[in-house]
Structure formats: C-alpha cells, structure tokens
Amino acid sequence: MLGYILRRLAIAIPVLLILVVLSFILMYTAPGGPFNSDRPLPPEVMANIEAKYGLDQPFWKQIATYVWNVTTQFDFGPSFQYKNRTVNDIIAQGFPVTLTYGFWSFVIAVTFGISLGVAAAIRQNTWLDYTAVGISIGAQVLPNFVMAPLLIMFFTLYLGWLPGGGWEGGQWNYVILPVTALATSYMASIARITRSSMLEVLNTNFIRTAQAKGLPKQQIIVRHAMKPTLMPVLSYLGPAFVGMITGSVLIDVFFSTGGIGQYFVNSAFNRDYSVIMGITILVGALTIMFNLVVDLLYAWIDPKIRY
C-alpha cells in the first residue's frame, strides 16, 4: 500500500510542476504587461515598477525564483493589481468562503444523490423510482449557471425568502442558494449512477445467494450490495470535484460571495497574472490531491485492484 501511495505521488508531483512551469511560460509570453495602461507611464517609473516585481530579470531567473518560492514556501508573489497585497493574502481571504459552501455542496450532492439512487433502485418501477429518475433527468439540463438565476428569480425576487447574494460571514440563509445551485446537477448525476449501478449489483449471483440464505433485505443492501454499488460512484467523484471547483467560480461571481472565484474572474479582466496563476496552481494541486485520495479509496474498496 505504501509503495502504491509513493508511486502515485511520484506521478502527481511532476504533474504539478508541469502545471506551474506551463502557466508561468504562458504568462511570460503574454503580450502587454499588467502595467501597460492607456496612459503610458514614464520609462523611469516603468523600470522602477518592473524592478520591484522582478520583471527586469532574465527569463530563467524569473521562472526559477517563482518555482522555488511556490514549491518551498507556497509563496505566489505579490498581486499586480491590488497594491500591498500578496496573492497569498487574497487566497487566505477568499478560500475559506469557497471551501465552506463547496464542502456543503459536495456533502449534499453525495449523500442525497446516493440515497436517492439507492431508494430508486430498491423500489424499481414504483412512483419513487419514477420521481427520482425524473428529477435526475431534469436536473441534468440545469447546470449551475441556469440554476442560479432561476433560484434567485423564485426565492429572492418572487417569494422574497432568501437573500440573492452576499456572504455575511456564512450565515445559513446566505449559504442555501449557492449550495443548491452548485449541488443540484451533481446530485442528479450521482443519483443516476448509483441507481443503475445498484440495479446491476442486485442482479448478480452473490446477491441471489444472500437472498437464498434468507438474509433480511436491509442487511443484503447495506452489507453486500453497497460496496460494489459505490465503486462507479467513487470514480465519478473526481470529475465531480473538478466540476464543483470550476462551478464555484461562477457561484462566487453570481452570488458575490467573495470566494476565490470572484478574485479569479476579476483578475482575468484586469490581467493580474500572479493572482490567476496562483489560483490555477492552487486548484490544480487540490484536484490532483483529491484524485489521489479517490484512487486510494478505490484501491481499498475494490479487492480486484492490485497495487
């Protein structure tokens, strides 16, 4: 097991390094620096600014400094746009917000999705099954950027029950709409995968054996059918995680929650490269780590996998 973990890490770390180097090269080749504005600055001022941010150094020195700072001290350098703030400050401010509603969305999508899928599979071809299938087909075409305006339309403008934006330190009524908008389509996908996987498992021989032994149905589901059912769900969690972290960008912008996504898009419009790169690398690292965890869980659950 330890060897397997080490081998996976040996792949994950170069991938991250490639991501860092690649995004730095992209940024370096970009035409027009972050300080080129409509009114050109005097050359002395420009030289001063470039010296301050180290932009006057040769390419190899810049990239070496950047990679070294990122990998050894998690230091993404200063922001070009917000004076006197580093990228780390911005991440420290925005990330907890994103993490809060991202965590709840993930938990809700997984728990509701799996329960809905299992319930539908057990009561196949009853009204419960049809409702679950209907919900999951319907929610498939409602990605976060369609859900978000519709939710605000209904709950904020029409009913006036919930605030349509803001964060206020994460009070529950400010969290509900972002979480719902982010979680719905993933909940639907997880429910669909769970249902078809459970139906497949329930038709296998070992389940028939368990039934023939006269085990109670509940025990069959929980003890025997659950583990193999969850395997395809588990392999969907990686893509779902990427999708949610991507979706959080939109949620941040649309609900003005103040998470990292809002800074990301702002920086994209203002060409604040260091912030964009910092967030991209952070998200890349999170994704790679999450995929690693999923793979380990998979290896642990599935006895057929040799590591």
Added chain:
Amino acid sequence: MLLNRNAVSQLEDVPIEAVKGRSLWADARARFFRNKAATASLFVLIALGLFALFGGLLAQYERDFVDFTLIGSNAYKGVPSIETGHYFGTDSSGRDLYARVVQGTGISLMVGIVGALVAVVVGTLFGASAGYFGGKIDNVMMRFVDILMSIPFMFVLILMLVIFGRSIFMLFVGIGLISWLDMARIARGQTLSIKNKEFVEVAVATGVHPLRIILRHVVPNLLGIVIVYATLLIPSLIIFESFISFLGLGVQEPNTSLGALISEGAEQMQYGLTWQLYFPIAFFVITIFAFFFVGDGLRDALDPKDR
C-alpha cells in the same frame, strides 16, 4: 386440382428478387426510430438547426439594431409581441431579442458540433493508435491523456483567454484541446478488443501497413460507439462554452451565445425584463435535452453492450 390456377399464374409473374439482407446500420436505424423520445428529439434538433440557419430571415430587426425610442422603457414597451415585430421582446439596450436568440443558438450549436468533430478525428485516431500499438507506446500516450485530464481545464483555459485575448477562435482552440480526451480513452478500450479479432490478424499476416490497418480495419468498427459519444459530448461542450460566456470571458459583443444571453438576462431580471432570461434558458434547456435523448437513443441503437 385444388389450387386456384389464377393465383398460381399471378405468382409466376412476380419477379424473383434476391432476398434483401438487413445491414447492421439498417437494424440500428430501426431500433433508433422505435424510441419515441429519441425520434422526437431528433426532429427538435433539426428544427433548432433550421431556426439557427434561417430564423434570422423572419426577424424584423437586425440583431445589433438598437431601438433608441425604447431606452428606459424596455421593461414595459419591449414586451414580447407579434405586433411590434419583437417576437421575444427586446433586451435591456433595446435590441431585438429574437434575432439575438437566433444567433446565440447558432453559435452554441456550432461550438458543440465543431468541438465534437475535433474530438472524433483526434480522439479516435489517438485512442486507436494507442490501443493498436499497445505496450510502451500505449502507456506513454495514455499517461499523457491522464495528465491532461487531471488538470482543472477551465482555469487554464481562462488563463489562455486572458493572455491571448478573448475571442471565439481561442475558445475553439481551448475546447479542441480537451474535448478529445474522453474519446481517446473510449476508442482505445474498444481497439484493445478489436485488434485480437481474426480480420485484423489476417491483415497483419498479409503485410498491411499498421496505419492502414488502423484506418481501414479498426476505425470503421469503432464508428458506432464514437458516434454515440460524440452526440453525448455535444451538450457538455455547449454547457462548457455557455459557462465561459456567462462569466463574460467567452463570446464577445456584438456576437452572442446562449450562455452570454442567459447572463444578460440574469442581470436584468430584477428590472422586470424576465423574458430576457426565460427565452434563452428555454432554448438552452431544449437543446441540451434533445441532444441527451438523441444520444441515449443512439446508444441503445448502436452500443453492442446493451443489446
């Protein structure tokens, strides 16, 4: 003689035709058209395509014509109506929403279809080659795909859009870069089983060039499954593009796509221009639904696994 002489002589006149065999494709077509939801969705898609191509002819206004007489009063004077010629109403700046929805649908469809074509060509060839050559080559090629897949691509794409400028062309490049990854995996998996079939062995034994084997013997046998996944890929690419355009980073004014239109509608809904949200969302949802159903129908018809 008990036989009716007349009937027999009539039978003699019937020209003896060769018994017509049903090809696999004819079989699949029959199976597809037996699926009512898929058939209906196919017609919906054709209608949407015609709408995007020729719907502009019905528009009473150019899509970038601003009706200055409506400024400040779009919320009640710009209501959808046949009489004013604004079938879908006007948007907040007094432009005809119908003409813009026609263009938005067209661009969204184009993004999906072009992206899927790239996926079909690149992904199939890449996957088929990896699967056919096997061994080290396969290992390296698929590791490359794994690495690309583990990067949160939306962030990298936004970084690229910032650096190289926001344009439809960059959007196509970005979508082309990722859309083929899944297809490559699917094609590889299928190739692994095809390459052990007798007809490939015969081709190898008679000294056919490997590239020719891939193109003439492997790829045609992948076609069914490739078509299914290409159809299912289109809606996810449309969602992908709409997401970026919703953030304002994709298609730029005066051009528009469904995502950009939904975003504009979401900004305006609190001022009473609800139609500006509902029409784009309706077209978006119908498009995605139709592609999903057609894809499902094609899978039932073509995928040998579920027969």
